[in-house]
Structure formats: structure tokens, C-alpha cells
Amino acid sequence: MSPPFTSSLIAETARELGIELFLEPKFGYAGRVTYPSGSRRFFHLATMDCNGAAAARIASDKDYTSFFLKSLGYSVPEGEAFFSDQWCLINNTSNNLSAALDYATTIGYPVIVKPNARAQGNGVSLVEDRNFLEQALGELFYDNNIVLVQKVIHGRDYRAIVYKDSAPIFYERTPLSVVGDGNKTVRELLEAKLSHLKKGGRGVKIVPNDTRISNCLTRNYGLDLDSRPRSGQLLRLLDNANLSAGGDAVDLSTEVHQSLRNTAIQIARDAGLTFAGIDIMTKESVTGPISQYTVLEVNDHPGLEHYSAIGKDARNRVKALYRLIIEDME
Known part of the structure; x- marks a missing residue:
């Protein structure tokens, strides 16, 4: 099994720079680079050892990212986060599936619905009416606790x-x-x-x-x-x-x-x-x-x-x- 793209490219670059690379052999997803000075850095697929942990965590949360960027004056999609029933109980909120349906009616269809913490376009849909939205939300809440409903941006x-x-x-x-x-x-x-x-x-x-x-x-x-x-x-x-x-x-x-x-x-x-x-x-x-x-x-x-x-x-x-x-x- 050949290593993923990022691991292969990092290996190629490390050889050219004379930097030691140790790659996890089973899948090749993760690796460690050791510099001549003895310092070590890690990578996992496209995640490089160069972003702060808290900033990276915020960026992986679409709702938090929009919140903080909006506070600095950036234009972000109009939207709201909604939660699975279990998450509503844990966090004492009523922003559940029913509230998401009401919110979509307020901002007007069509709307974009997407998981809050998934990447690569997974689960992103445009829905044009309440029935399709209810179906999409039900599918997303099956394996996501937080889902976003957003106004469409053109x-x-x-x-x-x-x-x-x-x-x-x-x-x-x-x-x-x-x-x-x-x-x-x-x-x-x-x-x-x-x-x-x-x-x-x-x-x-x-x-x-x-x-x-x-x-x-x-x-x-x-x-x-x-x-x-x-x-x-x-x-x-x-x-x-x-x-x-x-x-x-x-x-x-x-x-x-x-x-x-x-x-x-x-x-x-x-x-x-x-x-x-x-x-x-x-x-x-x-x-x-x-x-x-x-x-x-x-x-x-x-x-x-x-x-x-x-x-x-x-x-x-x-x-x-x-x-x-x-x-x-x-």
C-alpha cells in the first residue's frame, strides 16, 4: 500500500533537505521529521505541526469560526447551529430539529444544511422545503450532534x-x-x-x-x-x-x-x-x-x-x- 499524497510529498521533500523522516508503516498516514538539530515535528495526513491547538480546534468548528470572524467585521453566512436531542439535554438548549425547521421558515428557503464539524463537503445539502429539510436533518443527526442551517450565499x-x-x-x-x-x-x-x-x-x-x-x-x-x-x-x-x-x-x-x-x-x-x-x-x-x-x-x-x-x-x-x-x- 503506497503512502497518501501528503506523506509521499513530505518524504520526497525531506530527502531533498536531508531531514530524517519516520513514517508509520501500516497506512502511512502519520509521520515524524527529525531535524539535524535534534528537534522533532509531526504530521498526520494534511495536518502539519504548525498551527496552535486552540486555533485549530476553533477552525474545525464552523459555528465558532463564523462567530469569531463576524466579531471582527467579516461577512459570514447567516445561520444558526442546532443540536441532536441528546446534545440538547446535555447542554440545556431547545435548539433541536423542530427549532431548525422553524428557523428555516424564518430565513426563507432554500437553505444550506451541513454538519458543524466535518470537512470535504461531507453532508452538505441545499434543501428547498420543510419536508426535505426534515429528512436531511434526521440523516445528519444520526451521526452528528451539531448541524448548521444557513441562508444560501450566491x-x-x-x-x-x-x-x-x-x-x-x-x-x-x-x-x-x-x-x-x-x-x-x-x-x-x-x-x-x-x-x-x-x-x-x-x-x-x-x-x-x-x-x-x-x-x-x-x-x-x-x-x-x-x-x-x-x-x-x-x-x-x-x-x-x-x-x-x-x-x-x-x-x-x-x-x-x-x-x-x-x-x-x-x-x-x-x-x-x-x-x-x-x-x-x-x-x-x-x-x-x-x-x-x-x-x-x-x-x-x-x-x-x-x-x-x-x-x-x-x-x-x-x-x-x-x-x-x-x-x-x-
Whole structure:
């Protein structure tokens, strides 16, 4: 079994720098680097030993992250956290499933519903009515104690990968999609797309039978997985644009305006993070100054496997970034 992307890249970089690397042999998920000075640092998948524990913990909690960023004047999605029945009892709150349904009616449909503490787009759905929301919440509360209901934000979805004050990696994300050929079914097109991504080194975490895909097809196109879309018809199959869920990336690292680079660096700094992924949505062109944007989420351990797979330049940027992090961690 070959090590995961991050472990392999760190091993490659450590060899070039003459730094000793000890990798857990069973899965290769975790490792330790030992510097010539004798100091040691650790990593686990995309989590590097460079962020403070408390700041990283806050960043892993979407509700807390929005709360603290909003207190500093940042625009964040309008939303509220709701809790499983067990969590309501423990924390003496009435923000349960029923309250979430009432809240969604107050802010208006459609709404975004998502787990509070999961990454990679897991469990994120757009729902358009009370019945679908009740179903989505019931499924999420099965294995999540805290779920967010948020007002939909419109715009284009971008991610900035920030490390200290270095120039961020910056790319646009678009949701998993297929293009009809007039012959194949949606299921066949999707299976071919996922196979292509896997061959390109992207182990996406999505399957054709994901109910979010069926809901998206029905809601947006009146189709299902067995439908045969017309030739050239673009079908977006998910509401979230996470690359780990099969989304596509357009690299804008050399094109994004310097003011937005500075903004991303400042958001990471205000979140208390040295290394971070900053998710931003805006309707404006990012090649020039922007006046309005929303901070969707902050990630304290941004994965770069999927971005790296889009081309040689992207992989070189990722390797240079990890080299800088490894050099600085001593």
C-alpha cells in the first residue's frame, strides 16, 4: 500500500533537505521529521505541526469560526447551529430539529444544511422545503450532534491556501458535473467521470447513489440517474464545490489580485492560523479589487491532493509550500 499524497510529498521533500523522516508503516498516514538539530515535528495526513491547538480546534468548528470572524467585521453566512436531542439535554438548549425547521421558515428557503464539524463537503445539502429539510436533518443527526442551517450565499466559490505571508495558492472551485453526449445515462457519465478522476490520482469521496446527487438532478433538471441528457448539456450534480467530492479547480494563483491575496492572509491571521484554507464566495472578478465577499469556512488542515492533480504547475506550487513549511517547523 503506497503512502497518501501528503506523506509521499513530505518524504520526497525531506530527502531533498536531508531531514530524517519516520513514517508509520501500516497506512502511512502519520509521520515524524527529525531535524539535524535534534528537534522533532509531526504530521498526520494534511495536518502539519504548525498551527496552535486552540486555533485549530476553533477552525474545525464552523459555528465558532463564523462567530469569531463576524466579531471582527467579516461577512459570514447567516445561520444558526442546532443540536441532536441528546446534545440538547446535555447542554440545556431547545435548539433541536423542530427549532431548525422553524428557523428555516424564518430565513426563507432554500437553505444550506451541513454538519458543524466535518470537512470535504461531507453532508452538505441545499434543501428547498420543510419536508426535505426534515429528512436531511434526521440523516445528519444520526451521526452528528451539531448541524448548521444557513441562508444560501450566491457567487463564485474560491479557496486560498495561506501559509504565513507567502503568496497564497488560489483557485476557483466548481461542483461535480458531467456533460451529456445524447447517449449515455447520467449514471454512466458519472461513473466515467469518477473513474477518470481516480486514474488522475484523485480519490474522490462520492458515489453515484449519493442522495444529494439524485436530489440535485430532480430539483434542477427534472432528471434522474437513468436519464439520458442531451448532447452538450451540462449537469451540476452537487450544491457544494469541494474537490474531494469531485469538484473541478481552475488555478488562479498568478491571476488573483494582490488585495485579495492580502485579505486571505489577514483572515488566516485573524483566525490565529499559520497554515489555512480560506473559502471565499463573491460575485466580483478576483482579478481586480473586490468590495464584497463572504467567508464561507476556514480549514486548519487544507488538503492539496486534488489541487495538485490538475497539472505540473499546481504540483510544483504544493511542493514548494510543503518545503517552506517543513523548513520553518524546526
